[in-house]
Amino acid sequence: MAYSDYGGYAYRNGLLVIDRSDAVLSPDGIKSTPGQWPGWTLKEGRDGGSHHVLLGDGPIFVSLYKQSYVGVYRLGDSLDLVPLLDGDFPDDAIYVSNSGQKSIKYDYFRDNKLPCNLAVDGHKVQIVWKLTDNYYCFARIEQPDGAFWCGFSGYGVGAGFEGSERCIEELSGIWPDAVKDAANPEGVCCVLKR
Numbered sequence: 001m002a003y004s005d006y007g008g009y010a011y012r013n014g015l016l017v018i019d020r021s022d023a024v025l026s027p028d029g030i031k032s033t034p035g036q037w038p039g040w041t042l043k044e045g046r047d048g049g050s051h052h053v054l055l056g057d058g059p060i061f062v063s064l065y066k067q068s069y070v071g072v073y074r075l076g077d078s079l080d081l082v083p084l085l086d087g088d089f090p091d092d093a094i095y096v097s098n099s100g101q102k103s104i105k106y107d108y109f110r111d112n113k114l115p116c117n118l119a120v121d122g123h124k125v126q127i128v129w130k131l132t133d134n135y136y137c138f139a140r141i142e143q144p145d146g147a148f149w150c151g152f153s154g155y156g157v158g159a160g161f162e163g164s165e166r167c168i169e170e171l172s173g174i175w176p177d178a179v180k181d182a183a184n185p186e187g188v189c190c191v192l193k194r
Helices: 106-111 167-174
Strands: 006-012 015-017 021-026 031-034 050-055 058-066 069-076 077-079 094-096 102-104 116-120 123-131 135-142 146-157
Touching: 006 021, 006 167, 021 123, 050 135, 050 146, 058 135, 058 146, 069 116, 069 135, 102 106, 106 123, 135 167
Parallel strands: 006 050
Antiparallel strands: 006 015, 006 146, 021 031, 021 050, 050 058, 058 069, 069 077, 094 102, 116 123, 123 135, 135 146
16 A cells, blocks of 8 residues: 555656655665655665655656655755746746745646646656646646656545546646556556666
8 A cells, every 4th residue: 555645656768667656766776665665764864855756767757645745856956846847837827935946836737737848957747736626736748858657646546546546547648658558557567676
């Protein structure tokens, strides 16, 4: 069962990559414990950096956590998302804290049914937040070499859950090439070793 009842799945060029569920990005590479909180089984997970879904071949990675958090990393270093915004967005799309720190308002994009587009080091990232039967986050990263990753994260989905089909269908509705065999999404699987 996915830890804390949250989870997700990652697809590379349309193929399920199960070792990108419940993964840790560490200096030693990517380690995974699909269906378990990495902090229970991996020292790196206890030290932080646990992700429900991790997308990308590197050096740029996109992390999905629970139903709304999205992180972008360069070789494990977290990047500020606001400077990565690709396109013009109104001030309503940006939250400014009392200390002046800026962040993306996820609910602005979700409520207005708009994708959030980011660009970093030749990688194009698109994020879609949706409210269907629950809140979910969907993301896609297109790499400069043409490879692409798509994934989703949220409550009651991912490794160990049978309710993932609705998110797989939603993912395929957003990006038709996200899942090669949407009728049998878990039958096509590959594991990447780093």
